[in-house]
Amino acid sequence: MSTTITGMPGHLLRRCHQIAVAVFLEECARFDLTPLQYAVLQTLADSGPQDQVTLGGATALDRSTVTVVLRKLEQRYLLQRSQSEQDGRAKIVSLTKAGMALLREVRPAVDAAQRRIVAPLTVEEAARLLQLLDKLAQGNNDLSRAPARVD
Numbered sequence: 001m002s003t004t005i006t007g008m009p010g011h012l013l014r015r016c017h018q019i020a021v022a023v024f025l026e027e028c029a030r031f032d033l034t035p036l037q038y039a040v041l042q043t044l045a046d047s048g049p050q051d052q053v054t055l056g057g058a059t060a061l062d063r064s065t066v067t068v069v070l071r072k073l074e075q076r077y078l079l080q081r082s083q084s085e086q087d088g089r090a091k092i093v094s095l096t097k098a099g100m101a102l103l104r105e106v107r108p109a110v111d112a113a114q115r116r117i118v119a120p121l122t123v124e125e126a127a128r129l130l131q132l133l134d135k136l137a138q139g140n141n142d143l144s145r146a147p148a149r150v151d
Contacts, residue, residue, distance in 0.1 A: 020117050027113035031106045036061065036069050038110060041078060041095065045103050049094035051084060057149030065146070078102055 005011050024035045033041075039059045044050070047058065056066040070093060073079045078099035084090035095103075118126040141147045 020113075023116045024110070024113045027109045027116070028106055031102065031109065033102070033106060034069075036065070037073055038106065040066070040069050040073065041099055041103050044079065044093060044095045045100065049092050051087075051090040051092055052081070053090070054149075055093055056146065060144065060146050060148040062146040073099070 001008070021035055024038075028038070036059070040055065040061075043055060043058050050058070052066055052070065053063075055061075055070075056063060059066070061069065070079065070081065074081060076098075077096055079093055079095050081091040081093050084092050118129065121129060137148070
């Protein structure tokens with residue numbers, strides 16, 4: 001492993017994250033949507049209404065971050081939170097019609113961002129990178145401040 005900062009995995013992952021966020025924000029600028037907001041909306045679209053704790057686990061967001069993201073999306077009427085019938089302390093989060101419409105509209109921009117992020121790679125390299133990143137994320141999940149929890 002390299003002893004220079006530019007060859008260290010942590011540094012390279014941080015740089016790639018910076019680039020990925022910048023590309024996403026540029027492609028999705030007209031929708032005023034962050035990558036975390038998109039992740040929450042898409043998770044709700046994929047999995048349906050769920051409580052905030054489950055949603056945080058599915059998106060690997062800590063309680064504070066998921067609360068801020070939900071508040072901002074709720075202010076834009078893209079989702080709604082309601083009291084759980086089973087647990088009075090829990091809030092159930094669901095997409096609104098406006099949230100579903102925004103997801104349909106933003107999808108081409110999100111896809112364009114993903115293509116731009118891996119553009120320097122061949123198709124095979126991009127597929128291998130995704131496999132390796134998934135292996136890193138899964139293998140180190142327990143080390144995260146907000147580990148992904150998928151039931």
